[in-house]
Amino acid sequence: MPTYPWELMTSHFGPPIDLSDLPNSIRVDLRPRRPVFVGRVSTKDNQNPASSLPRQVALASERLEEREEFVAHFWDVESGMLPPELRGLGTQEMYDALAVPIPRDGGLQDLVDRAEQLGVTHVLAERSDRVARAMLTSLTVEHELERIGVEVVYANEPTGGTESGRLRTRRYSQVDAEIYRATLMEMSMGGQFQHAVQGWNHGYPPYPYVAVIDENAPVRERGRFGAERPKRKLVPHPDPRRFDAARELCRLRREEHLKAADIIAILASDPEQYPIDGQWTHNRVEGLIANPKLTGYQVYNRKATRTGREGFSRLNPISQWVWSPKAVHESVVSVQEWKQAQEITAALRAGAQGGGSMLRIRAAARRLGLTIAAVESNETHTLYRIGGRQVALPNPVPDTVVQRIIDDLEGAA
Structure with missing residues (x-):
């Protein structure tokens, strides 16, 4: 059952005689205490889970009662900006390779799902942002746990005092965590935007290109998290047939209005002229036709990769894309030709054209x-x-x- 602030209050105005021997003198929880630990580290690369998580356990343990131990440990190596259902998507092999010297019984979502089954009475964490940096997420987790009678305890909160004071401290901490989250996102996205605007590539290079280190890019000195990854730019693939194949592929859509299956048949009929690692597929053909990097411009923020479905990316609207101010690598098609191809693609998908x-x-x-x-x-x-x-x-x-x-x-x- 949920616990309300007034249920935690002790009256300072007692009876005229001692009534502490009566059965209902104090509230007694008949369940045995079963505390669990919950923790989080943002990344396995820029932080060391093997040292951070044991430190979190040590701090949270200070709120255990004498001779009490955690009955389970739930922790993730994920961004605190993610909701619980998107946490813990890494494989068990990945978690094993981290060599964290504490057991892992699951992640945050596992805790929420199994708390009642395990008879958990208390969830202890170092502080609220170890649950989530988004205030709505941490509030939702707290509500779900309190609904089944589980108390959430953060080690950095003061003990004693009024419930309103404790609640004020907790909510201020959660507000700070969310503001930090928003600030971090603004700075991170701003950096990624500038990365693209200055002509450097994100992600895997498209079929007709390879990504090479830009020797003229500024190099930051080794920082807290080691050497910065080098900036890379796109250059034509060493096999010139790839450039010609990409150009022909785009032309078949733009001028002949061919669907992917027809384009694949043409490309596959002459593997010497249209080389490909593996085979031409629908996704490869449509992905190349839709890729604006073939125009010579660097483009970022085309996809939202964090969707909860492994291997699936949600396409962002073109209005949210970030383009370099000028062409920064050799183009396969002009911007106008690329636009025409997208118009033909839209018409084909709408069923307006049955083929060229x-x-x-x-x-x-x-x-x-x-x-x-x-x-x-x-x-x-x-x-x-x-x-x-x-x-x-x-x-x-x-x-x-x-x-x-x-x-x-x-x-x-």
Whole structure:
């Protein structure tokens, strides 16, 4: 049952005689005390869980009663900005490799889920931000635990005094933690924005590029957490066929309005011209077409990676993307060409287009054993090599021209 402040108060106005021997003299919790520890370290790289967590246990232990020990230990190596359900997603092997000299019975979400089953009576932590830096999260956890009669105790809070004073101290600490969280996010995102604006790459390089260390980038002296990771910029992949393949892939969407399956069939038909590690897939094709880095600009904040679903990223709206002020690496397509490709993609997904007119020409050529390759193109026309001859076709190809080309191919055959 939840405990309210007035239930914790002791009356200073006692009876005229001693009534302490009566059965209902004081409130007695018939459950045996079963305290557990809860802790958190933000990262395994910039902090040392093997030293931080034992220190937290030692501080929290000061609020144990004499000869009392924790019956379980719940801790995470996760950001305090995450809600409980997104904590503890690391593998057991990762936690074992940390060599933390205290047992781990689960994370914060495990504690909330199993507290009643385990008969937990008290949850002890060093301070409130070890539960969460977001005030709503820590309040929710406290409420869920208090609802089943579990008291949450923070070692840095004073003992004695009034319940209102204790509550004021706790809430001030939680407000401070949330303000710190917001400040940290502002500074972190600001740094990431500048990283992109100055032309340095985030994440894995797209197919036609590799990321190399920028020798001209400023290097910060070794700091508290060791040497800073070097800044990297994108340069064309050593295999020039990748650049040509990416350019052709984008052109097939932009000019021929082909869906991913059709593009994959074309690329897979000539692995020498369109090399790929593994095989061309729907996600690879659509991901490249949608990637604005192919324009030569550095772009950040396209995806929100923390979604709770492993391997899944939520796309942010384009208005939230951060672009470098100018092109910072060699481009595969122009910004205008990239935009046109996105418009065609949107139309295909909406079902407005059933495929490009070139599909009919390609199908006819395939039946006749002929190959089609784009030689060069501009804004209005594309020069194709069909079998042994070259044909210049407008973008897009009108139906009347499509039929004439097909008739000419069949007549020549």
